[in-house]
Amino acid sequence: QVQLVESGGGLVQAGGSLRLSCAASGRTFSSYAMGWFRQAPGKEREFVAGISRSGDSTYYANSVKGQFTISRDNAKNTVNLQMNSLKPEDTARYYCAATARISALAVARVYDYWGQGTQVTVSS
Numbered sequence: 001q002v003q004l005v006e007s008g009g010g011l012v013q014a015g016g017s018l019r020l021s022c023a024a025s026g027r028t029f030s031s032y033a034m035g036w037f038r039q040a041p042g043k044e045r046e047f048v049a050g051i052s053r054s055g056d057s058t059y060y061a062n063s064v065k066g067q068f069t070i071s072r073d074n075a076k077n078t079v080n081l082q083m084n085s086l087k088p089e090d091t092a093r094y095y096c097a098a099t100a101r102i103s104a105l106a107v108a109r110v111y112d113y114w115g116q117g118t119q120v121t122v123s124s
Contacts, residue, residue: 002026002113004096009118012086016122020081022096022115029077030054033099036070036081037108038092038120048094049081050105059105064090086122093117 003025012018020036035050049070050059058070064083072079079096097111104110 002029002032002098004098004113004115006094006096006115006118009094009120011121011123014087014122014124016086017082017084018086018120020083020094020096020118020120022079022081024077024079024098026077030074031100032113033102033105034070034072034079035097035099035105035111036079037095037097038090039095039117040092043092045095045108047106047108051079052102052105061106083120086120088122088124091120091122093119 005023008020030053033052036048037045038048039045047061049068051070051072055072067085069082095117096115098113099111101110
């Protein structure tokens with residue numbers, strides 16, 4: 001069982017930055033690939049970024065490539081999402097997720113555990 005708790009969301013002006021963090025419980029964090037997803041009101045949940053178990057491989061949605069950076073610290077059981085040059089369309093609730101799979105990280109249904117999410121609001 002893995003419990004995930006996100007933090008770092010908030011209100012920011014367009015062009016600003018935020019750093020989201022996800023803290024995972026348990027001693028097997030490095031056994032899971034991790035992902036960040038987001039969901040805006042009235043829209044489906046969408047993939048944002050993923051990272052392999054070791055952190056050697058990262059994956060991004062085209063909409064955030066070059067803007068967001070995912071990283072993890074297996075010693076601290078954390079995964080982070082650095083978000084720069086934020087735009088109003090980045091406004092959403094952001095979720096951290098963990099999967100025992102090593103592929104298809106952009107697919108929400110492969111994830112076994114989800115956090116409660118943290119709200120990001122970007123004002124214009």
